[in-house]
């Protein structure tokens with residue numbers, strides 16, 4: 001770690017991307033505890049100017065010297081670039097807070113959600129702290145709060161994931177495909193949407209406009225996807241329950257930003273909906289919005305751009321008094337990535353003053 005100074009120097013690496021863009025908004029909105037904020041991206045973006053804290057700041061190309069004097073570096077880069085550059089930044093003395101999947105399951109890298117396991121941030125032998133995948137993050141604050149009271153035994157989840165989960169390219173693909181199908185009668189015959197969209201499916205294996213895709217990530221063993229394995233491995237690590245039973249099915253939907261999940265959580269102890277409400281509604285970072293009788297429902301279109309994990313449709317399982325079913329929505333670019341990263345950076349920065 002570089003020598004503490006009065007206000008730590010922060011680098012945002014990947015500042016031009018989907019997560020980086022929201023990161024700059026969050027840094028402009030939160031209490032300004034930083035000295036210099038340095039912006040870094042690929043050489044393609046070097047010289048571009050981006051606004052943070054109301055000021056235009058020039059983007060530097062990713063290079064070893066760009067980390068000179070940096071105390072904390074927020075990495076919002078593709079996995080393979082983060083894998084290569086995080087150790088370099090750490091060797092230059094920066095604490096790296098990494099948003100990619102490169103280090104999440106490394107036993108020497110803590111995986112931190114400040115509302116759930118803030119203590120973990122202090123032990124970081126590699127100088128790297130990881131922030132979880134956006135889908136895990138969209139539910140784990142609520143799940144962690146219930147786990148602390150009832151003791152979690154099993155999670156069965158289905159996700160409804162937004163296209164910005166794969167970055168700017170996902171948003172562009174949905175917008176382009178939506179233009180091709182808007183105002184048509186498509187969606188009534190097999191393959192009609194596919195023919196209209198053609199080969200231009202962007203980062204998705206199938207058309208995403210007027211469609212849902214039962215696949216997120218890359219192939220893992222035995223028919224599972226990498227995203228489903230991330231939810232399992234990361235939930236176990238964050239909750240410190242290596243034997244937790246987790247079964248996830250990840251689905252991509254034509255939503256720009258905000259992931260939703262249907263969660264079936266089975267606990268050690270009997271639960272009541274009333275106690276679950278009390279826990280959830282008093283947990284930092286969680287908002288309960290559950291009023292189906294009035295015809296009011298949580299939807300990603302209303303949650304987008306907000307910070308909390310929103311919880312609704314809370315029900316005790318009909319056939320198991322120890323299980324709860326509920327629906328969560330969380331903005332994948334805020335709590336699902338940039339906000340959690342910024343919160344971790346603020347925890348680390350507190351060590352400077354403390």
Ligand SMILES: NC(=O)c1ccc[n+]([C@@H]2O[C@H](COP(=O)([O-])OP(=O)(O)OC[C@H]3O[C@@H](n4cnc5c(N)ncnc54)[C@H](OP(=O)(O)O)[C@@H]3O)[C@@H](O)[C@H]2O)c1
Nearest residue numbers: 014016017018019041042045076077100134165167168337
């Ligand atoms: N999107 C989400 O919901 C989400 C949630 C959680 C975690 N994450 C993770 O966060 C990371 C960033 O995701 P994103 O969605 O923001 O991706 P993105 O929109 O594609 O942005 C990628 C960023 O990385 C930079 N970059 C790419 N290649 C580079 C290189 N060779 N050298 C230096 N910089 C390079 C880009 O700079 P240029 O603009 O100069 O190319 C850009 O700033 C990924 O690891 C992703 O898995 C994303």
